[in-house]
Amino acid sequence: MMDGRSASSLSFGYVRSPDQDGARPAAHQIIIVGGGLVGLTMAIDLASKGVKAVVLEKSNTLSEGSRSICQAKRTLEVWDRLGVGDIMLKRGVEWRKGKVFSDDHLLYTFDLQPEGGHKMPAFVNLQQYWVEQYLLERLLELGGEVRWCHEARSIRQSDDGVCIEVATPDGPYNLDCEWLIACDGARSDIRRHLGLTFDGRVFKDKFLITDVKMKGEFPNERWFWFDPSFHSGQTALLHRQADDIWRIDLQLGWEANAEEEKKLENVKRRIKAMLGDDAKFEIEWISVYVFQCRTLSDYVHGRVIFAGDSAHQVSPFGARGGNAGVQDADNLGWKMKLVLDGEASCSLLDTYSRERVYAARENILHSTRATDFITPKSKASRILRDQALSLAAKYPFAQKLVNSGRLSEPAHLIDTPLNTPDNDVFACHIAPGSPAEDAPLSKNGKEDWFLQELKGEFTVVAYEPNGLNLPTRLDIGGIPIAVKTIAKGAALDDVSGALRRRYDMKPGTAYLFRPDQHVAARWRKWSGTGVEECVERAAGRRI
Structure with missing residues (x-):
């Protein structure tokens, strides 16, 4: 096992591949561009089915900062099938309950998993660099390959494959593959090479997201504030992670100067306002985000297939980004295996796009509604939001109107040609297209x-x-x-x-x-x- 004590700063040396010395481009069935949590999950899934994919990663490190931290139940179930579920549970912080505050007053509490009888909890909070480390270790156990400091610079498609120009410290070389899976994130180079654009919205607001190391007395719950005294007129979010790291999200407003807000003295001032002047903490990571809710209209473009943030982006409220990406990989892996084995035609891959675009649009709908409620853009919408908050303190029905982020759930793929409609009557919500529930x-x-x-x-x-x-x-x-x-x-x-x-x-x-x-x-x-x-x-x- 790698040195877990330095998971967030692990680096991997560039290694020259024998493919760089061939007279002709080496040919592979699958090349995955991007070695983050989606690309690694994809490679593990394929390896578990006997398909070796080469992963190209242009950096030489795991994820910087905790980034995606809320690993949802369905994602944990996917990882459990792939052999890494138990270690995620052991390392992470389990939670299922949350509290919502208005001003400094508790509005209500919620429980995301009130019924027992499930192996996996509603959520585990675990920093992305830990997740990627465990995924990488599992991939290497299965004989997988990650080429660090290998950057896909350009691609050229034909009817039966893709040619990739790869940049390395030793200079460029070419690779051929039957299929290229782009898992290279929100700033996807592959998406740019193909000239593809997103549909959706960019929200005119900014949020300070920081990881703080401290000994906190807060329970393992999600706490969300509307207009707290320590951050007047804005919102705040608090989560516990592994290793006494806490995630704090603070709304800044569209006019905020991102570079000023990221300065250490300004971040500390805001954290002290929240925790008290005597609070002892260390800043681990700082970032300022502008939220986006966008997707490609199609995830399959010839022999290039998109997954994760390269295909879709949502705001962090609801933990729908990384979780959706892992479920992309879960959907694609078995279909790719059938196609490679000649047991299904390439049209099966079109159902990957159909099903996962549907899931992305569902996520975007929930994420957009949450972001609109959290950051009202007009006087009228703010009045409606404040009235909902006021009513929620007294009346349970109004709590359903409050939206601090509808948390990640898997899509029920009801409208897919792969389902067989019921001919019998069933009295349960699990229907063709639904994800299985544990017992x-x-x-x-x-x-x-x-x-x-x-x-x-x-x-x-x-x-x-x-x-x-x-x-x-x-x-x-x-x-x-x-x-x-x-x-x-x-x-x-x-x-x-x-x-x-x-x-x-x-x-x-x-x-x-x-x-x-x-x-x-x-x-x-x-x-x-x-x-x-x-x-x-x-x-x-x-x-």
């Missing part, structure tokens, strides 16, 4: 979790299948399918009943899950023909 299970008498049985492949889960002797695996047109039987007294047993309740499982019920753990179809009665048709559709063969 405790017993496996051979030992504690297990439902999502751990969905191991990144197509899986049929049959509940009390009425004496049918089902196989443990199927092969449908070259696509392997795992079959899990859950029954009383069987190897897999829903002893708590949580799975039955959450999925409205009656005896004979079966669900088909995609490799990214989204529901593709469900039935009240097992049918081999029905399973085959639904797998064919979920794999894009019936688009």
